[in-house]
Amino acid sequence: MKLPSSVTLCEVGLRDGLQNEKEQLPTQKKLELLGGLIDAGFRVIEVGSFMNPNAVPQMADTDEIYRLIGDVQGVELRALIPNLRGVQRAADCGCKKVKLNVSASRQHNLKNLNMTPEESVAGFASCVQAAESHGIEISGSISMPFASPWEGRIPQEEVDAIIQAYLKVGITEISLSDASGMAVPNQVFDMCAHVREVYPQISWWLHFHNTRGLAMANILAAMEAGMTQFDSSFGGLGGCPFVPGAAGNISTEDVLHMCEESGIDTGIDIVKVIALSRQLRQLLGHDTDSYILRAGRSRDLIQTSND
Template sequence: MNLPNSVTVKEVGPRDGLQNEKQFIQTEDKIDWINMLSETGLSYIEITSFVNPKWIPQLADAVQVAKSIKRKKDITYAALVPNERGLQAALEVNIDEVAVFMSASETHNRKNINKSISETYIVLKPVIEQALSAGKSVRGYISTVFGCPYEGEISIDAVLSVSDQLFSLGIQELSLGDTIGVANPKQVEEVLTKVLDRFPREKIAMHFHNTRGTALANVLVSLNLGITKFDSSLGGLGGCPYAKGASGNLATDDLHYMLDQMGIHTGIDQEKLIQAAIFIEEKLGKPLPSHTMQTKRSLCNS
């Protein structure tokens, strides 16, 4: 296998992990959790989303969270930003990186953003331009790359079309999302091969869900194709609120275990990662689904 020496793990738990949780996590607990994540060796944490609180009440405290965390200079603190209004709030609290998002599926895009794909470009263009002008890096997410809960299989041409548009608008990195966790290794190889024929691999990240237990297998295929950036959520927390059955992001603790055992450097301290997982698990009042946490609970009970 053609494996990289190091990988960047992008922790999205405080945003993607929490956004679908019905039980509100107290603001001070979110702040404490992000501070714990900052001590694990992670170099990237997506801390919140500046969306309208009526759409995602869990993240209504975005400004307070962003203002209150203890930032470390070697960590990028990012946030999801849907529009110019959200961008202004993100800039006011000095977010390091702005992430914009849309779908490769027309139906999912309308469900998620309440706009067509073509209408979404018009909204995102000034967001990207203003963020870049403010000296912020900009990342783009594409949802439903490997399948849509409404349209089923999504063509690679649709994915490439949205990717082209986002890069032309100025994004510097693109995260390809398996929103409902349907991707398999063969499909990932086919899609990535075509994506990498058009875009530099250093500008591509992968965002897998473990809904059907294939996330790590998909990571392995991606690694072999030279991808070195992966989104994950501690403990496997999270899922898409607009995609029924899309449970469980790829778990940061499971991803780190595999990479570490394969000799691929991440800079992450697994024990500190577990401590942070235990903390948020207690605040949620339910067990996290990652294999690492299941194993830990099993060993503690034996």
């Protein structure tokens, strides 16, 4: 297998994970978890989102978290934004990196926003200009680029049209986000190989939900195609409220374990992440979707047997 020697992981549990929880974690607990993730070695963390607090109350304290954590040397603390108002909130609280999102499902985008995906991205131009004026970096993401519950598989040319729309407004960092959990490895390999070849100027991220147990296989397929930047969620926390049967993101500790056993460097301490995931599970009061929390690391079993 043509696997990379190292990869970068973005921890998204504090945003994509906690936003789906019924109970809201206190701000101080979020800060403790964030500090633990930084200590574990993460250099990219999605802290929260600047969505309408009435719509996503779990993220209502994102501004406060940024004010309290301040700048952390060598760590990118990013947040999801919906619009120009999100850029202003980011500027006001000291957030230095934001991410926009559009759905590759035309039906979903039309139903929710009454716009095509390309029209949505074209409307992001003001966000890009505002972010630049405040010294804020900005990236984009494409939800359901592989398939959606409404259209099934998304044609590559439709994904390309969205990518080109992002490039037109000046965004050169894009995440392909399998929010529906419908992607399969050969499709992931083909799309990743295509976009790397056609759009070499773009920095790519991959975001896989483990809805049907294929997220790890999809990560490996993306690695085979040359991708090296991936989102993950500690404890496997998360979901997608508008997708039927959606499950959480691939568990961070599961990805770390696979990388550790495969000789792929991440720069992250898996033991510290496992401890944080266990702490998170206790805070939430329910189990989460993580193989490593259930079974432990392979090397721990070997060490125990040798003892």
